[in-house]
Amino acid sequence: MKNECWLLEFKIRFLEEEIFQVFEKLPFYQGCSYSKEKNHLELKLYFSKFISEDIFKISVSKFLNKNYRKLFDSIKIIISNITEIDWLKNNAKLFQPVEYSDFVFYGDHIKNHLKFKKNMIRLNSSDAFGSGSHATTRGCINIFNYLQKFFIVEKFLDIGCGSGILSICAYKYWRPSKVLSVDIEKNSILRSKLNAKNNNLNNLLKFEHTNGNKVFNKSFYSKFDLIVANIISSELLKLAQDIAKYLDNNSYLVLSGILKSQENSIVSKFKNFKLLLVKKQYVENWVTILMIKKDKIH
Structure with a gap:
């Protein structure tokens, strides 16, 4: 059927x-x-x-x-x-390997043995429109590439994980002891789990469904070295205080899904919760923002 x-x-x-x-x-x-x-x-x-x-x-x-x-x-x-x-088959034809930064993303419909000297990440073919080519995803990967040169991540949180692509990239960079990914869509959680399994990471990444009112449905006390939130700007503003409380001192936050016209309001909002601007990454009309948590700001 x-x-x-x-x-x-x-x-x-x-x-x-x-x-x-x-x-x-x-x-x-x-x-x-x-x-x-x-x-x-x-x-x-x-x-x-x-x-x-x-x-x-x-x-x-x-x-x-x-x-x-x-x-x-x-x-x-x-x-x-x-x-x-068979629209999936038709779309799969368009989902050719995407090479970006340290990664190559390819669909599971590709049977040929691919030879790249980069991290290979296999995605379910239904993710043809979330294959690593969107500007907001590329902005996050650029920031990851910048951070991995000097920062060690043991605990990683992905808010709005979608296909799980950023969680997988984070694991490839840092091999954290804990990777937790959340999304408000049950379908996204299922896709993320499948993609983790396809990349032999199903026992290393954890995915949770949330209601979107807060980062987690229930109280959660663990803090993270790195949090990424690639979601629409209105949700970033709504969740700003809740996101900030899960960051340790000197931990980093990557914010994406932000149009250039929205960047000032996002930075201003998160500054209220002891976060300082570190870097901005522009890709097309989008901006990805890197901030650091400082419990004591002089």
Whole structure:
């Protein structure tokens, strides 16, 4: 029996880049593609289960500002059941090995023996749109590469782990004794576990589902040497104080999923919780921010 696949298609005059990270948080979301036409953009979103137009709009709109929400609410959506079409196979053709920094990311549909002198990371083919090529992921990897030259990580936390790609990269760099990854989407946790298993890390990485109101559903007392949070900026602002309390003194925090226009508000917010700016990494229109926790700021 084939897995379900549903396609949502719509046209919109313009897109805020942050919307793609909003899509990542939708239930049963698998990926998307878009094309630019003369006066609009055409989007195709893929889901593993049926999602109604109303549920889709409500789920997306709660993350949008008032003006963009009004535009989004007016779009007309075409929903199609494409279960009989092997869309995953078609997408897999586009998911060729991605070489970036110290890593090569490749889909599990690739059967040929790949010969690279870098860390090989195998991802499930349904992660074709989360394969290491997005600017926010690349920004995080750049910061990891910078940190690993002088900083030792024993305890690592990944907030909004998605496919688990950053947790896997962190393990490849530091071999921490503890790697914990959390996400509000159960599908993301399942994908992360699968990707960890595909890279022989299933007993070394731990994944937990959370409700998104705090970093953890229950009280958690351990602190971490390095935390990465690659989530939308509104969630970073909401969770800032909770994230900061899980950092030890002189530990580092990597923040991503941030547009250039949002960087000042993010830095300002986290400074309230004894975090100091260390470095900014720009990739396309996105910025990844590195901060350090200082319990005593002179």
